[in-house]
Amino acid sequence: MPLAIATWNINSVRLRAGLVERFLQEHQPDILCLQEIKCMNDQFPAGVFRDLGYEYQAVHGQKGYHGVATVSKRPLFEIASTDYVAKGDTRHVETCFSAGGKTLRLHNFYVPAGGDEPDPAINPKFDHKLRFIDEMKVLASVTSGVPSILVGDLNIAPYENDVWSHRQLLKIVSHTPVETNGLLDVLSAGDWRDLIRQRIPLDEKVYTWWSYRAKDWATSNRGRRLDHIWAAPELAGKLRSIEIVTEARGWERASDHVPVIARFDLD
DNA sequence: ATGACGGATCTAATCCGA
Numbered sequence: 480m481p482l483a484i485a486t487w488n489i490n491s492v493r494l495r496a497g498l499v500e501r502f503l504q505e506h507q508p509d510i511l512c513l514q515e516i517k518c519m520n521d522q523f524p525a526g527v528f529r530d531l532g533y534e535y536q537a538v539h540g541q542k543g544y545h546g547v548a549t550v551s552k553r554p555l556f557e558i559a560s561t562d563y564v565a566k567g568d569t570r571h572v573e574t575c576f577s578a579g580g581k582t583l584r585l586h587n588f589y590v591p592a593g594g595d596e597p598d599p600a601i602n603p604k605f606d607h608k609l610r611f612i613d614e615m616k617v618l619a620s621v622t623s624g625v626p627s628i629l630v631g632d633l634n635i636a637p638y639e640n641d642v643w644s645h646r647q648l649l650k651i652v653s654h655t656p657v658e659t660n661g662l663l664d665v666l667s668a669g670d671w672r673d674l675i676r677q678r679i680p681l682d683e684k685v686y687t688w689w690s691y692r693a694k695d696w697a698t699s700n701r702g703r704r705l706d707h708i709w710a711a712p713e714l715a716g717k718l719r720s721i722e723i724v725t726e727a728r729g730w731e732r733a734s735d736h737v738p739v740i741a742r743f744d745l746d
Numbered sequence: 747a748t749g750a751c752g753g754a755t756c757t758a759a760t761c762c763g764a
Contacts, residue, residue: 490763491753515763517754543754544762592764595748634764651748653764690764691751701748705764735752735763 481719482578482745483508484585486630486706487727488688488736492516492548496524498730503531506724508740509552510576514589514632516546523548539569547572547631549587558584564610579745581626583714586618588631597655605652608634612661620671626711629671632736633707635662638676640684641704653703672715674708674741679721688736689728696728708741717744 485508489495492513503511511533516523523538528550535555540546546569549555558573570589575582591611594604612635620627637659639645648654666673679685686702693699708721722740727733 494753515753592762594762595764648748651764688764690748692749693747694750699747703764732752 480746481742483740483742484510484512484628484630484708485738485740486512486514486587486632486708487738488514488589488632488706488734490515490517490734490736493518493522493524495732495734496527498727498733500527500531501730502724502727502738503528503533506722506738506740510555510585511550512585512587512630513548513550514546514587515544516540516548517543518546537572537574539572541569545569545589547587547589549574549585551576553577555585563614564607566607570611575625578743579717584622584625584627586627586629586631588615588629588633590615590632590634592634593652593658595652597650597652597657608652609657609661612658612665615665616668618665618669618671620669620709620711621713626714628711628714628741629669629709630707630739632705633662634705635659636703636705637662637666637673638681638704640681641686643684643686643701643703648703653705666709670712671709672712674710674715674718675704675721675723675739677715677718677721685723686725687723687739691735706736706739708739710741714743714745718742719744
């Protein structure tokens, strides 16, 4: 059985525990990384995951906003939860686990959205986002011989075909050049591989998020690729498949993000 | 034509998301 790792911005894990259950039953990833759980640790529906076999859980929540959790069927050990930009937000959790006879590191990120105005001088949220990305540039895809995987809602669509209209979104937060260049710097500085783009060519549109505000998300199809799975080169070489679970956007009371799954030839 | 929505919160109006 290949190792399968999934990421999903769930936009309230309590409200959508039933959708997570459906996703896990249908797709059976070994590990699921959630963002925007929007609850405190003691409110996390741990039993729902435990009953499905995801007994290893690294949960970093806070009241009302943000929050990340990594749940796993195989033994998972928490290493750290780094407070990027020292804001006190819960936007990162780092774990490790064994696969293919090796230890692997797994970063689960929820990068700040950045507000509306793409100018750090007048918008503190955008400033926060840029500083957050800047601090991510020290993340190497291999540290002390341990290959890493980095997943999450990075809230940036780096390439032209990661958005429905490159031209119309150039001044919209998530696709401005300072953000897309910053994210690509994180990617290259750490020698990461963008696994979705390793499988889907740059001239093809790919989205993982569709706004709630469209009348019909599927018809208007104005999406963005905000959710990512990156890996060290040696893991990228073992990638078997990438799956974007687009149909989850059409589920009852869906999240505005859909799950992304990477499967590796490792066990 | 990027908000027309949706979630959380000291339940009513406000903040936040992207």
